[in-house]
Amino acid sequence: MPVIRMVPLSIVLVVCLAVSAIAAPGIPQNSWSVRITPQRVVNGAPVLLAVTAPATLNSLSGTWMGHELGFDHSTGNNWFALAGVSLETKPGKYPLKLEGVTASGEKVLFERTLLVTAAKYPTVKLTVSK
Numbered sequence: 001m002p003v004i005r006m007v008p009l010s011i012v013l014v015v016c017l018a019v020s021a022i023a024a025p026g027i028p029q030n031s032w033s034v035r036i037t038p039q040r041v042v043n044g045a046p047v048l049l050a051v052t053a054p055a056t057l058n059s060l061s062g063t064w065m066g067h068e069l070g071f072d073h074s075t076g077n078n079w080f081a082l083a084g085v086s087l088e089t090k091p092g093k094y095p096l097k098l099e100g101v102t103a104s105g106e107k108v109l110f111e112r113t114l115l116v117t118a119a120k121y122p123t124v125k126l127t128v129s130k
Contacts, residue, residue, distance in 0.1 A: 032110045034096065043085040049096075053077040055108060057100040064096045064114070065089070091116050 031054035041047045051071065053060060060079045062069040065086070071079040093113045100108040 032098070032112075034098075034110075034112055036114070041085055043089045044087040045084065047083045047085065049081045049083060051079045051081075051098065053079065053100050053108065055100075055102055057108065058103055060098060060100045062096060062098040065094050085116070089116055 033052035035050040037048040037050065049062075049069070049071075051060065054077070056077060057073075057079070060071040060073075062071065062081065064083055067083065069081045069083055071081040073079055093115050096112045096114055098110040100110075102108060
């Protein structure tokens with residue numbers, strides 16, 4: 001009788017506090033805020049990115065894990081985007097890169113490293129009759 005093994009279903013994302021940022025002149029580098037919900041993200045699941053920019057922006061775009069992020073403006077300097085982690089994501093550091101454009105056309109850049117770590121999951125064995 002064949003045995004089917006279920007593979008682990010998730011890898012956990014942990015937000016690394018290491019931040020490097022490049023800001024436009026006159027804008028403090030630490031004035032960006034990026035919140036990720038949930039804080040512990042499971043691969044294959046959506047991730048909500050809530051960004052507070054250091055200045056009023058006309059647009060905000062970004063990349064994460066090789067994918068473009070489309071941000072929607074909320075109110076004030078707040079922007080939101082949905083992203084996801086592939087089921088096959090390997091543990092490691094993945095940069096989140098943001099680029100905003102101010103009303104005067106000036107680019108504002110920001111980068112934060114997100115750390116992907118592996119989680120241990122139980123294995124379930126199933127037996128299927130022929």
